[in-house]
Amino acid sequence: xxxxxxxxxPLGLLAELTHRCPLACPYCSNPLALENRASELxxxxxxxxxxxxxxxxxxxxxxxxxxPASRRDLVEIVAAAREAGxxxxxxxxxxxxxxxxxxxxxxxxLDHVQLSLQDVDAETADRIAGYRGAHTRxxxxxxxxxxxxLALTINVVVHRANIRHIAAFVETAAALGAGxxxxxxxxxxxxALRNRKALMPTPAQVAQAMEEIESIRxxxxxxxxxxxxxxxxxxxxxxxxxxxxxxxxxxVTPSGWxxxxxxAESIPGLQFWSVxxxxxxxxxxxxxxxxxxxxxxWMREPCRSCDMREIDFGGCRCQALALAGDAAAxxxxxxxxxxxxxxxxxxxxxACSADDEYQYRGRSVAEPAIAIPVR
Amino acid sequence: xxxxxxxxxxxxxGVRLHFDKTRGxxxxxxxxxxxxxxxxxxxxxxxxxxxxxxxxxxxxxxALYTADRADIEDDVRNMLAExxxxxxxx
Numbered sequence: 483x484x485x486x487x488x489x490x491x492p493l494g495l496l497a498e499l500t501h502r503c504p505l506a507c508p509y510c511s512n513p514l515a516l517e518n519r520a521s522e523l524x525x526x527x528x529x530x531x532x533x534x535x536x537x538x539x540x541x542x543x544x545x546x547x548x549x550p551a552s553r554r555d556l557v558e559i560v561a562a563a564r565e566a567g568x569x570x571x572x573x574x575x576x577x578x579x580x581x582x583x584x585x586x587x588x589x590x591x592l593d594h595v596q597l598s599l600q601d602v603d604a605e606t607a608d609r610i611a612g613y614r615g616a617h618t619r620x621x622x623x624x625x626x627x628x629x630x631x632l633a634l635t636i637n638v639v640v641h642r643a644n645i646r647h648i649a650a651f652v653e654t655a656a657a658l659g660a661g662x663x664x665x666x667x668x669x670x671x672x673x674a675l676r677n678r679k680a681l682m683p684t685p686a687q688v689a690q691a692m693e694e695i696e697s698i699r700x701x702x703x704x705x706x707x708x709x710x711x712x713x714x715x716x717x718x719x720x721x722x723x724x725x726x727x728x729x730x731x732x733x734v735t736p737s738g739w740x741x742x743x744x745x746a747e748s749i750p751g752l753q754f755w756s757v758x759x760x761x762x763x764x765x766x767x768x769x770x771x772x773x774x775x776x777x778x779x780w781m782r783e784p785c786r787s788c789d790m791r792e793i794d795f796g797g798c799r800c801q802a803l804a805l806a807g808d809a810a811a812x813x814x815x816x817x818x819x820x821x822x823x824x825x826x827x828x829x830x831x832x833a834c835s836a837d838d839e840y841q842y843r844g845r846s847v848a849e850p851a852i853a854i855p856v857r
Numbered sequence: 858x859x860x861x862x863x864x865x866x867x868x869x870x871g872v873r874l875h876f877d878k879t880r881g882x883x884x885x886x887x888x889x890x891x892x893x894x895x896x897x898x899x900x901x902x903x904x905x906x907x908x909x910x911x912x913x914x915x916x917x918x919x920a921l922y923t924a925d926r927a928d929i930e931d932d933v934r935n936m937l938a939e940x941x942x943x944x945x946x947x
Contacts, residue, residue, distance in 0.1 A: 491879050493891055539879035541891055569873065569886040594871040594888045633871020635888050661869065661944050662888050707944050709889065 489767050489776070491539025494731035495568075496546055496744060497528065499559060501736050503549040504577050506612035506842035507600065509639055509674035509681060512548060513747050516844055521737035525555040527757065529562035531734060534762035540732075542569040544596075548736070551578035557586045564591030571596060573637070576623030577616065584626050595627045596635040596664070601643070602650040610643060612842045621658070628659035635662040640691065640713075641681035642833065648691040649698055656706045663706060665695065667713035671745040671800045673843045680840055682832040688716050715829035719790065720797025720813035727799060728772035732762075740765045742772055745800040749809045775799050780810055784818040866914070866937055867907030869947045874902050887945050897922065901933055905946055911937070 501516040523531075532543060543563045550556055551574055563570045571594045572587065579587070599620060601607035607617035627634045636655035640648060648665065655663035667688075668674045668681050683691075695710055702708060714720065724731055724743045733741040738757040746752060753770040766772060774780065778791050785796040796802075797813025805814045805828075806821045814821035868874065872887040874894075883899035885892040894902060900921060904914045915933050919926045940946040 537879075539877070541875065541877060541884060541886060567875070569875070571888065593873065593886075596888070631870055633869070633888055661871065664889070704942050704944065707888075 490729070492535075492730055492732050492766060493539070493541050495532075495535045495540045495543045496731065496733040497531070497543055497563075498546050498548065498733065498735050498744070499528070499550045499556070500552050501548040501844075502552040503547055503575070503844070504552075504613055505549070505575050505616060506845050507610060507639070507673075508612075508677040508840035508842055509641060509668040510843035511669070511672065511744050512843065513745070514672055514676070515747075516548075517736045522553075523734075523736065523738050523757070525558045525562065527738065528559050529566070531757050531762060532563045532566035532568055534757075536566040536568055538763045538766060540568065542571060544571045544573055546573040549575050549577060551575075551583075557583070557590050560587050560592050561590035564593075569593050574598075574623075575611075575616065576620045577613075579623060579626075581626050581630075584623075584630055584632075588630055588632055592632065594633045594635065596637050597624055597627065598637045598639070599651065599654070600639075602647045602654050606643060610840075612840070612845070624658040624660070633662075634658070634660040635664055636660045637664045637666065639666055639668050640683075641668045642683045642687070643681075643838070645683045645687050645691050649694045652695070652698060652702065652706070652708060656702060661707065663708055665708070665710040667711060669745075670715070671748055671804060673841075675804060677840050678828075679832045679835040679837045682715065682829050682835075683713075684833040685716050685830065687833075688713055714798070714801065714813075714815040715825060717815045718817045720794050720801075720815040722794045723798035723801075723813070726795035727775040728766075729776065729795070732766060732772075740769060740771075742775070743800065746771060748800050749803050775810070782810060782812075784816075785812050788818070864911045865907050865909060866905045866911060866941075866946050868902070868905055869944050872945050874899065885940075885945060890943075890945070892945070897932070898936060901936060902946075905937075 500522055501512050502519060550572060560570055570592050572592055573596045576597050597620060600610040604617040608614050624634060638651045652663055670678050674681060695708060699708055728742045733744050734757060735741065739754045740757060741747060741754060752774055755765045755769040781791060781796055785791050797815050799809045802811040802813050803809040805825050812819040814825040816822060872885060875884050875886050877884045883894045885894055885902060900918060901914060904917060915930045918929050937946055
């Protein structure tokens with residue numbers, strides 16, 4: 483590969499401020515090996531990263547975790563992001579932010595809040611989150627966000643336990659006063675891969691859910707933006723994961739490692755660089771992990787000669803590794819992949835599993851999550 | 858349909874117009890959205906401040922660009938209707 487190809491600047495930065503979180507969702511996007519508090523970057527380092535990001539061309543920062551509110555210096559971090567000129571989006575469970583703290587976040591320039599809901603029904607929602615009382619507190623938090631006239635998105639991760647409520651999620655988001663709802667099917671890497679048997683919906687459930695969304699969409703036109711991502715396991719073509727590897731966005735972990743996507747550490751042999759050692763611009767341009775699958779030079783057939791190669795960029799590297807055993811293979815979500823049929827079979831068989839027990843993120847298998855009976 | 862004399866369009870909550878120095882262009886930033894705007898579009902959006910009426914915005918654009926006022930009004934209405942639909946303008 484040519485080491486110095488023309489590299490366009492990134493648009494988005496996912497800042498994982500911490501991996502600490504009161505919730506324990508079984509599809510958490512954090513890695514299986516969670517980083518601890520002692521290794522977290524301090525607010526001053528984040529401020530430097532935001533300035534470097536803005537200078538590099540980043541327009542939006544997504545402050546995420548774990549639960550970003552677990553950081554006592556969250557207000558300071560938000561202020562720094564906004565001072566750097568970045569559009570500042572807080573991705574939160576709402577736990578740990580009261581009205582006074584929310585007001586301080588708003589004063590610091592917070593642009594937008596994205597709140598996750600696990601279900602529309604409190605009992606199931608709390609079982610999924612592994613935290614009793616979470617749902618009620620989330621609804622109260624949504625109320626505060628709207629009351630303080632901050633823009634609100636409701637985010638929902640869809641899987642077997644909540645997919646039948648997909649239309650009710652949209653209705654709830656509208657009733658809460660959100661301007662946007664994001665419906666994302668669980669992505670099966672890391673924790674979700676471990677819980678695939680308990681999470682995977684059937685093809686019939688997915689088809690029905692997609693139909694329901696399309697049928698209610700016109701009702702919300704101009705009132706609520708509905709963004710929905712098609713689930714990979716039942717797709718015919720892969721999605722352009724991250725808009726293409728090292729093409730539009732980057733991710734900084736709590737301790738400062740810079741990744742092309744939040745699951746990239748699941749790919750063995752990739753060499754990551756840290757913001758503790760180098761400037762962000764240099765990492766974006768030259769880090770071996772970013773170079774590994776940037777552009778199309780790394781592709782093999784059937785991607786290499788495919789007309790879609792600069793549209794879907796071969797799909798997701800982490801999924802290729804998880805299911806085809808090779809991160810440089812075509813994402814098995816593509817019907818042209820030799821592993822496509824196997825992927826579909828895996829999904830259909832997991833979807834029929836009677837196993838509804840979750841292995842909660844960050845909790846040991848032996849530890850009961852909460853004393854809510856499994857239905 | 859917007860009412861030119863009465864409607865005072867403004868950017869929706871969570872939406873900002875930002876000059877992107879790296880790319881040398883005005884961009885509309887919203888929740889998970891980056892919309893690049895070109896000359897006339899950014900001129901319109903800069904005037905969507907909740908104080909100017911739609912008619913005033915069209916007047917100001919007509920003074921800036923040498924096009925027929927009716928055509929400008931059509932363009933402004935179409936653009937704003939699309940952005941209202943996307944919840945970027947209210």
